Amino acid sequence: MNKDWQLLTFPELSELAQTRAQFHQAIQNVAAVGRSFLPHCADDENANLEWDFDLQRLVGRWIEADIKFRSSISLQKFEVYLVDQQFQTISSIAMQDKRQTDIMVWLEHELSRLGADFSKINLAYPYTIPEYPTAKKEPFHLNSQAAATELGKLYHNTAYLLKQIVSKEENGSEIKCWPHHFDIAARVTLLDTGDPETSRSINMGMSPGDKHYNEPYFYCSPWPYPTKKLIDLNDLNAHWHQDEWVGAVLPVSQLVDHNLIQDQRRIVMKFYDTALAFLKEVL
Missing domain, CATH: 3.30.920 (Metal Transport, Frataxin; Chain A)
Incomplete structure (x- = not known):
C-alpha cells in the first residue's frame, strides 16, 4: 500500500x-x-x-x-x-x-x-x-471512477503532508475530516485562552470544493484574521481568499502541469510551509 x-x-x-x-x-x-x-x-x-x-x-x-x-x-x-x-x-x-x-x-x-x-x-x-x-431519495450513482479515485488520493495526500507538519508543532491537532464541509484539516494552536474567539490558531487542510471553488483546493486559514498586509503568493500559484473567510488557497488545478509525484508533493508542501510561517508571524 x-x-x-x-x-x-x-x-x-x-x-x-x-x-x-x-x-x-x-x-x-x-x-x-x-x-x-x-x-x-x-x-x-x-x-x-x-x-x-x-x-x-x-x-x-x-x-x-x-x-x-x-x-x-x-x-x-x-x-x-x-x-x-x-x-x-x-x-x-x-x-x-x-x-x-x-x-x-x-x-x-x-x-x-x-x-x-x-x-x-x-x-x-x-x-x-x-x-x-x-x-x-434518489439512488447514489457515480459516473466517473477516475473522479472517485482522485478524491480518495486527495484525502490521502493531504493527510500525508499534514501528518508531517503537525508532528513538528508543539500544539498540533489530530487530522480530521469534518462531515459539515467535507474538508480534512489539522490545527496549530498558537495561543489557547480557553475561548475560541480569543484564541489564536491556524487551520491547514483540503476542501474537495464548495460554493467558493468548484474544484478541490488546499488552504491555510488563521484565526483571528490578520490585519497586517498579506504576502504575495503568486510565486506559489496561490492566492488569498477574503470572501466570508480569510486564508491562503492553492487550487488543485495549479498542479495540472506537473505529472511527477515529487513535483506535486513539493509544490503543496511549499505552499503549506510558506503560508504557515507567514501567519505565525502576523498572529
Missing part, C-alpha cells in the same frame, strides 16, 4: 464536482454512527472522521457494543464498512444505485447484530449541506 504521495491525474472538474456532491451525502452515514452513539459535543467532534492509511478509507469513531467497531467509507470503491479492532470487516454495503434509506436499513440491521441500540441511529445532522438528489 502506497502511504507516500499518490499521483494526481486531474479528471474533469465537472466529474469531480458531481462525485464530491454524492460523497458529501454518503459520508453522513458514517458520521451518523459516532453522532448517535457517542456523547454529544458542541463542535460535533463525535461525528468527525479521519483518514486511515492502511485501509485507504475515511473512518469514523470507535463505538462500544458487544464488540468494539467503527464505520468507514472507501471513496475509491464507494462502499461503507463496519470493522472490528483487528480491522476485520464485519459487514459492508456497496452504495452504487442504493438510496440513503437502503444504507440506513442495512446499518440498523448490522447494529442490532453487534448489540448496539439501532433505534438511536438517524441521519439528523446539526448543519445544512448542499442538496443533491440522493437527499431526496
